[in-house]
Amino acid sequence: MLKFGKPYIESSQDYAILKNEVEIDGLKQTLWFKVDKKYEQFLCYERGDAYLIASLNYAMINHHDIEIDVPVTSQLLFNIQNYLIPALIENNPQFHAPKIKAPIDASTLPNFGAVGTGISCGVDSLHVLATKTNTIFKDLNVTHLTFNNVGSHGEGQHARELFKKRSVRPAKFAEEYNYEFVHSDSNLMDVLKQNHFKTHTYSSMFPIFCLQKLYSVFFYASSGYKFSEFQLIDAPVRSCGAYDLLSLDVFSTSSLRIYSEGMGKSRLAKLREVVKYSPSYKYLNVCLSDGDNCGVCEKCVRTLLGLDALGVVEKYSEVFDVDYFKKHKKWYLQQMLYRMADGKHDYFEMYPYFKKEITFDMRVKKVGYICTNKIANVLRKYPRFFSAVKKLVKAH
Numbered sequence: 557m558l559k560f561g562k563p564y565i566e567s568s569q570d571y572a573i574l575k576n577e578v579e580i581d582g583l584k585q586t587l588w589f590k591v592d593k594k595y596e597q598f599l600c601y602e603r604g605d606a607y608l609i610a611s612l613n614y615a616m617i618n619h620h621d622i623e624i625d626v627p628v629t630s631q632l633l634f635n636i637q638n639y640l641i642p643a644l645i646e647n648n649p650q651f652h653a654p655k656i657k658a659p660i661d662a663s664t665l666p667n668f669g670a671v672g673t674g675i676s677c678g679v680d681s682l683h684v685l686a687t688k689t690n691t692i693f694k695d696l697n698v699t700h701l702t703f704n705n706v707g708s709h710g711e712g713q714h715a716r717e718l719f720k721k722r723s724v725r726p727a728k729f730a731e732e733y734n735y736e737f738v739h740s741d742s743n744l745m746d747v748l749k750q751n752h753f754k755t756h757t758y759s760s761m762f763p764i765f766c767l768q769k770l771y772s773v774f775f776y777a778s779s780g781y782k783f784s785e786f787q788l789i790d791a792p793v794r795s796c797g798a799y800d801l802l803s804l805d806v807f808s809t810s811s812l813r814i815y816s817e818g819m820g821k822s823r824l825a826k827l828r829e830v831v832k833y834s835p836s837y838k839y840l841n842v843c844l845s846d847g848d849n850c851g852v853c854e855k856c857v858r859t860l861l862g863l864d865a866l867g868v869v870e871k872y873s874e875v876f877d878v879d880y881f882k883k884h885k886k887w888y889l890q891q892m893l894y895r896m897a898d899g900k901h902d903y904f905e906m907y908p909y910f911k912k913e914i915t916f917d918m919r920v921k922k923v924g925y926i927c928t929n930k931i932a933n934v935l936r937k938y939p940r941f942f943s944a945v946k947k948l949v950k951a952h
């Protein structure tokens with residue numbers, strides 16, 4: 557059983573914290589969510605929506621029922637019970653259908669009307685800004701950028717330090733382009749321990765619903781699945797993002813609409829929009845490491861090739877070492893061929909742009925790469941023989 561109490565606010569001169577007591581199979585903990593003092597008025601202590609959504613997947617996988625002492629929004633509970641749970645159970649019989657016990661409230665809470673989105677300065681978040689800024693839909697242009705600590709930076713103190721380090725660039729971006737910046741910290745991932753990749757939609761809704769009196773619209777950048785890849789079956793390499801089209805609709809209520817932004821667009825299609833958005837020339841950051849773009853990790857390689865395919869790589873000399881890229885273009889193209897051999901679909905759409913530059917030598921290396929991988933895969937089935945071969949290769 558997962559039991560949530562009544563949320564309450566504690567505040568200091570600079571911060572406001574929404575706290576709630578949680579009990580998981582008898583173990584009591586305090587779940588907290590911390591924001592700058594200016595957002596205290598929007599912290600939602602009246603509803604249990606944030607707790608219901610954040611714990612739903614956890615409850616289904618770990619076979620818990622959910623009890624919440626504060627009312628949940630009627631429409632949200634209706635959607636979850638009638639659509640999301642039945643759809644997931646039908647496709648994943650190993651999941652548990654949690655019994656949800658909570659008072660229901662159908663009234664509408666006050667709402668500031670902010671339009672929010674997350675900001676990391678990567679392709680997904682800049683795509684939201686490139687396409688949801690200064691549009692004819694005045695009520696749907698982004699006003700608030702959020703940067704949250706609810707699992708994507710890991711767990712515990714290490715996550716908190718990484719979160720602090722990573723928030724510098726988004727904060728600078730928000731200041732320079734006049735967006736409100738909502739910076740939030742939480743211990744959600746320490747209380748409900750779950751695989752963030754697999755469950756990110758649920759945990760990412762927690763900061764949004766803790767501030768549900770602030771937002772009327774939130775654009776949640778999709779995790780790269782196309783419409784045709786919609787899937788409810790839980791598989792090891794697939795995240796819950798594969799059914800965002802359903803879950804985000806279920807989580808939307810009459811006062812807060814959540815969109816799966818960019819869904820249906822390929823990586824290159826998103827990049828095509830991003831390159832028209834000039835703040836990206838100064839801020840685009842895709843690197844797997846935590847500093848500036850390194851230029852050689854998988855994400856940097858993919859982005860540099862994408863920018864070059866679109867003929868705009870020169871515009872990104874502030875964030876990438878474009879001279880290095882040009883001098884070593886052959887190496888980058890070779891990486892593209894290797895990743896295609898690995899079946900990474902992002903590279904297939906770039907290939908036509910570079911086809912003429914691929915030499916015979918590069919193709920031979922690709923065949924060598926495929927053969928080596930195939931042999932290694934066979935050897936891995938016989939671990940003792942594999943380690944003997946590895947030793948032999950190292951010795952020579």
Ligand SMILES: [Zn+2]
Nearest residue numbers: 843850853856
């Ligand atoms: Zn990198």
